[in-house]
Amino acid sequence: MSVTVVLGSQWGDEGKGKLVDILAGDVDVCARCAGGNNAGHTIVVPIGPDRVKTTFAFHLLPSGLVNPACIGLIGSGVVVHVPSFFEELDALEKQGLDCTNRLFISDRAHLVFDFHQIVDGLKEVELGGSSIGTTKKGIGPAYSGKASRSGLRVHHLFDDTFADKFRKIVEGRFKRYGHFEYDTEGEILRYKVLSERLRPYVLDSVAYIHKALADKKRVLVEGANALMLDLDFGTYPFVTSSSTTIGGVCTGLGIPPKMIGRAIGVVKAYTTRVGGGPFPSEQLNETGVHLQEVGREWGVTTGRRRRCGWLDLVVLRYSCLINGYDALNLTKLDVLDGLAEIKIATRYLVGGKELPGFPADLGVLANVEVEYVTLPGWESPITAVTSYDALPENCKKYIAFIEDFLGTPVEWIGVGPGRESMLTKKASAV
Numbered sequence: 001m002s003v004t005v006v007l008g009s010q011w012g013d014e015g016k017g018k019l020v021d022i023l024a025g026d027v028d029v030c031a032r033c034a035g036g037n038n039a040g041h042t043i044v045v046p047i048g049p050d051r052v053k054t055t056f057a058f059h060l061l062p063s064g065l066v067n068p069a070c071i072g073l074i075g076s077g078v079v080v081h082v083p084s085f086f087e088e089l090d091a092l093e094k095q096g097l098d099c100t101n102r103l104f105i106s107d108r109a110h111l112v113f114d115f116h117q118i119v120d121g122l123k124e125v126e127l128g129g130s131s132i133g134t135t136k137k138g139i140g141p142a143y144s145g146k147a148s149r150s151g152l153r154v155h156h157l158f159d160d161t162f163a164d165k166f167r168k169i170v171e172g173r174f175k176r177y178g179h180f181e182y183d184t185e186g187e188i189l190r191y192k193v194l195s196e197r198l199r200p201y202v203l204d205s206v207a208y209i210h211k212a213l214a215d216k217k218r219v220l221v222e223g224a225n226a227l228m229l230d231l232d233f234g235t236y237p238f239v240t241s242s243s244t245t246i247g248g249v250c251t252g253l254g255i256p257p258k259m260i261g262r263a264i265g266v267v268k269a270y271t272t273r274v275g276g277g278p279f280p281s282e283q284l285n286e287t288g289v290h291l292q293e294v295g296r297e298w299g300v301t302t303g304r305r306r307r308c309g310w311l312d313l314v315v316l317r318y319s320c321l322i323n324g325y326d327a328l329n330l331t332k333l334d335v336l337d338g339l340a341e342i343k344i345a346t347r348y349l350v351g352g353k354e355l356p357g358f359p360a361d362l363g364v365l366a367n368v369e370v371e372y373v374t375l376p377g378w379e380s381p382i383t384a385v386t387s388y389d390a391l392p393e394n395c396k397k398y399i400a401f402i403e404d405f406l407g408t409p410v411e412w413i414g415v416g417p418g419r420e421s422m423l424t425k426k427a428s429a430v
Contacts, residue, residue: 002213002216002217002218002219002259002261003213003219003220003221003249003255003259003260003261004023004027004218004219004220004221004260004261004262004263004264005220005221005223005246005249005260005262005263005264006019006020006023006220006221006222006223006264006266006329007223007226007227007244007245007246007263007264007265007266007323007325008223008224008225008226008227008229008244008265008266009226009227009265009266009267009315009316009319009320009323009325009328010226010227010228010267010268010271010272010273010312010315010316010319011226011228011229011235011271011272011273011274012225012226012228012229012273012274013040013226013268013272013273013274013297013299013306014226014266014267014268014331015266015268015329015331015332015414016041016222016223016266017041017042017043017058017063017222018043018044018331018414018417018419018422019264019266019329019331019412019422020041020062020063020064020220020222021043021045021063021064021066021067021419022412022419022422023064023220024063024064024066024067024070024220025067025070026218027064027070027217027218027219027220028069028070028071028212028217028218028219029070029071029072029073029209029212029217029218029219029220030062030063030064030065030067030070030071030072030073030219030220030221030222031062031072031073031074031075031209031219031220031221031222031253032060032061032062032072032073032074032075032078032221032222032224032252033075033077033078033221033223033224033248033249033251033252033253034075034077034078034223034224034225034242034243034244034248034252035078035079035139035224035225035240035242035244036060036078036079036080036081036112036137036138036139036142036224037059037060037081037084037085037088037112037137037139038059038137038139038224038225038240040057040058040059040299041057041058041059041063041222042055042056042057042058042417043055043056043058043063043066043419044056044417044418044419045066045418045419046419047095047096047097048096053418054095054096056092056095056097057091058088058092059084059088060074060078060080060081060084060085060088061074061085061088061089061092061099061103062074062222063222064220064222065092065097065099065102065103066097068098070102070220071102071103071104072099072102072103072104073104073105073106073205073208073209074103074104074105074106074109074205075106075109075205075209075252075253075254076106076108076109076205076206076252076253076254077109077242077243077248077251077252077253078106078109078224078252079109079110079111079112079139079142079143079146079242080105080109080110080111080112080154081111081112081113081116081117081137081138082111082157082191082194082195082198083114083194084112084137085105085198086194086197089103103201104201104202104203104205104208105154105198105201105202105203105205106154106202106203106204106205106206107153107154107155107202107203107204107205108153108154108155108205108206109153109154109205110142110143110145110146110151110152110153110154111142111151111152111153111154111156111157112137112138112139112142113138113142113152113166113187114138114182114187115138115169115170115173115180115182115187116138116139116141116142116145117136117137117138117141118138118180118182119138119141119173119177120136120137120138120139120140120141121136122177122180139240139241139242140240140241142241143241143242144241145169150169150172151169152165152166152169154198154202155202157191157194157195157198158195158199158202162188162191162195163188166184166187166188166191167184167188170182170184205253205254206253206254209253209254209255210254210255213255213259221249221253223244223248223249224242224244225240225242225244226244227244227245227318227319227322227323228273228315228319229244230243230244230245230248231243231244232245233245233318233322235277235278235362235365236360236362238275238276238277238362245322245323246260246263246322246323246324262326262327263323263324263325263326264325264326264327264328264329264411265316265319265320265323265325265327265328265329265408266328266329266331267311267316267328267329267330267331267402267410268311268330268331268332269311269330269331269332269333269335269336269398270291270295270308270309270310270311270332270335270336271308271309271310271311271312271315272291272295272297272306272307272308272309273306273307274299274304274306274307277362278362278365278366279307279309280309280312280314280345280348280365280368280370281309281310281311281312281345281370282307282308282309283308283309283310287308287310287339288307288308288309290338290339291308291309291335292305292306292308294335294338295308295332295335310342310343310344310345310372311344311345311402312344312345312370313344313345313346313402313405313406314345314346314347314348314355314358315345315358316402316406317358317405317406318357318358320406320407320408325408326408327408327409327410327411327412328402328403328406328408328409328410328411328412329410329411329412329413329414330399330402330410330412330413330414331413331414332414333382333395333398333399333413333414333415334381334382334383334414334415334416334421336377336378336398337377337378337379337380337381337382337383338377338379339377339379340376340377340379341374341375341376341377342374342375342376342377342398343372343373343374343375344372344373344374344375344398344401344402344405345370345371345372346371346372346373346405347370347371348365348368348369348370348371349368349369349370349371350364350367350368350369355368373401375394375397375398375401376394376397377394378391378392378393378394378395378398380392382395382415383415383416383421385415385423386423387423388413388423388424388425391413391423399413399425409425410425411424411425411426412424412425413425
């Protein structure tokens with residue numbers, strides 16, 4: 001069981017990239033299993049002989065690539081916008097990251113085209129006031145094409161019938177949305193060039209990953225988005241278009257559940273989300289502003305400001321049930337440094353009665369009464385702290401409360417943006 005999985009446990013933006021970067025130093029392969037370039041991971045690491053701190057922004061590529069001995073694999077469940085793939089790769093290499101011969105794409109991965117991005121915007125306009133708040137990267141329309149069996153996959157780029165298939169799909173979009181401005185023939189020519197550049201990166205990812213596992217290689221899977229954005233278990237319809245759960249790892253990479261050794265949930269020390277949809281612990285007050293400003297809560301991919309609120313353990317309990325985390329990584333704990341009191345959401349009530357789980361009906365979710373537990377803050381900076389034992393006592397009590405409530409140990413604690421700002425903690429008996 002040499003596969004370790006890192007998953008987002010809330011609404012995304014938990015800081016998965018930093019843990020992936022740290023763990024990737026001890027693995028052979030870092031794989032993406034779902035999503036596309038709508039994901040965004042920021043990693044700050046020292047680069048070059050002078051160890052210059054460099055900020056890398058990952059969107060589609062596995063962020064484990066920051067470690068020079070790690071191979072990046074984009075699995076079959078990912079949707080790939082080829083121009084963005086090369087834009088991101090070129091930007092990383094310009095920053096000094098050499099990815100030569102260590103980045104591969106599944107030939108079964110579906111393709112995102114520019115017309116998908118146009119359609120993404122048109123769909124949002126159609127929804128009007130009920131818009132989902134997508135990144136408009138074409139992810140949803142690409143997955144829709146996949147589900148309706150009208151998509152194109154990476155291997156189709158090297159097929160003589162690609163041009164005809166492409167024209168047919170675009171004509172179908174014209175019939176559905178009207179004749180929007182799009183140069184179909186120019187795009188076909190563009191992809192003729194792009195496909196030749198892409199060819200060296202393409203392989204049979206199922207054969208590749210199973211050979212790696214047979215050879216006792218260590219595989220790290222980097223989840224995209226998070227549990228509450230899952231197509232089935234998230235706050236539908238304000239979700240992404242793929243499976244962001246532990247199940248999506250198996251379907252997105254073609255590996256059986258028994259190959260997964262550990263599942264790690266990444267948890268922000270408070271709660272954020274982007275886009276629309278109910279958000280029970282959201283704080284539209286000074287606390288919300290504090291979390292947004294101190295936590296620099298705006299998106300890597302979109303620049304959108306995130307909505308902020310207290311940590312919600314109802315959400316996290318639901319997340320733990322579905323993904324079965326073996327351990328948690330608590331991130332951005334330092335953002336709470338300046339607060340005298342910290343609240344944690346522990347129960348949802350409707351009509352004075354506690355809900356037994358997380359509700360499917362967003363009408364119910366929008367009207368729950370949230371019950372909080374209030375803990376004292378530590379009101380001292382923790383960014384310079386280098387060990388768990390050196391954390392303030394009230395900080396440790398906050399961590400212990402989370403562990404006890406969820407019955408899942410916190411093993412990593414993020415206290416700052418850099419790679420060195422991750423504390424490790426021995427698993428407690430919870």
